[in-house]
Amino acid sequence: MIREKERKVPSGYLMLVVLLAAQLAAFYGVFLNLRAISIPGIVVTVVISIMILILWAGFFMVHPNQARVLQLFGAYAGTAREPGLRWANPFYTKKAVSTRVRNFESGQLKVNDSRGSPIEIAAVVVWKVVDTAEAIFEVDDFEEFVNIQSESALRNLSTSYPYEPHEGEGVALRSHPTEIAHALRKEIQDRLEEAGVNVLEARISHLAYAPEIANAMLRRQQASAIIAARTQIVAGAVGMVRMALEQLKAEDVVELDEERKAAMVGNLLTVLCSEEAAQPVLNTGSLYS
Numbered sequence: 001m002i003r004e005k006e007r008k009v010p011s012g013y014l015m016l017v018v019l020l021a022a023q024l025a026a027f028y029g030v031f032l033n034l035r036a037i038s039i040p041g042i043v044v045t046v047v048i049s050i051m052i053l054i055l056w057a058g059f060f061m062v063h064p065n066q067a068r069v070l071q072l073f074g075a076y077a078g079t080a081r082e083p084g085l086r087w088a089n090p091f092y093t094k095k096a097v098s099t100r101v102r103n104f105e106s107g108q109l110k111v112n113d114s115r116g117s118p119i120e121i122a123a124v125v126v127w128k129v130v131d132t133a134e135a136i137f138e139v140d141d142f143e144e145f146v147n148i149q150s151e152s153a154l155r156n157l158s159t160s161y162p163y164e165p166h167e168g169e170g171v172a173l174r175s176h177p178t179e180i181a182h183a184l185r186k187e188i189q190d191r192l193e194e195a196g197v198n199v200l201e202a203r204i205s206h207l208a209y210a211p212e213i214a215n216a217m218l219r220r221q222q223a224s225a226i227i228a229a230r231t232q233i234v235a236g237a238v239g240m241v242r243m244a245l246e247q248l249k250a251e252d253v254v255e256l257d258e259e260r261k262a263a264m265v266g267n268l269l270t271v272l273c274s275e276e277a278a279q280p281v282l283n284t285g286s287l288y289s
Contacts (some may be wrong), residue, residue: 002197004133007078011058012085022052057090069095069134079132082156097132101200106151108206111158113173118210121158121173125188126149126201142195150202153187163209173207180204217256 025050029155062068062083070077080086104125113119127146129135135142165172168174171179192199
């Protein structure tokens with residue numbers, strides 16, 4: 001595996017002054033030899049001028065948050081990271097690699113969760129290149145590699161967790177976004193380690209049931225919500241009835257036998273658990289008996 005090694009290259013400004021002076025001196029030498037009609041002198045100065053022109057090819061620019069991977073006839077020679085005008089061996093190939101932070105948003109993938117339910121999911125991945133040598137030499141196209149491996153990791157993560165939690169279950173895609181984000185980032189980082197890429201953040205940007213089961217799942221969610229609400233209402237009503245009976249007994253307001261307690265409990269539960277307001281009914285049978 002090829003690892004990055006930073007290469008210190010000289011500033012291009014000093015070399016620019018040197019080459020300009022050498023170029024002017026070479027032109028002046030050619031002029032003097034032409035006046036003296038010295039063939040050997042002309043040949044030497046022309047060769048020197050050609051060599052100076054070749055040296056001009058050694059200039060290159062390094063922008064902020066950018067690196068240049070240097071190669072000499074196919075061999076890795078190092079990476080220049082210092083920004084500004086630089087000069088290196090003119091026979092080096094100088095490939096620019098951006099080290100800026102980048103975003104990648106996957107398309108909406110249709111996958112099955114851990115229960116086999118079809119869902120639609122997408123994610124946003126924030127990444128940057130930290131090892132330019134690995135990014136260039138270990139994979140063919142590191143940008144395409146990031147895209148494909150990120151979607152592959154997202155598919156694998158989706159099959160490992162349910163869409164929503166049920167009784168006795170832990171982490172789910174919808175209810176635990178922080179845990180899922182950490183798991184997704186680790187999954188992607190493991191796949192991109194050999195490409196010299198560091199994953200800064202990975203989060204789910206879209207999550208929904210597939211259209212063919214969305215209506216059925218919506219009805220199930222509504223039913224679960226109604227059951228949960230009813231359970232809480234009944235629990236609260238039972239507590240209120242218990243408290244009423246205890247207060248009546250403690251303050252000795254009225255003596256109730258078991259039959260009347262049962263009737264009172266039934267009436268109170270009916271009033272407290274009903275969705276509509278209770279209508280008072282007067283029992284006048286005892287007035288005319």
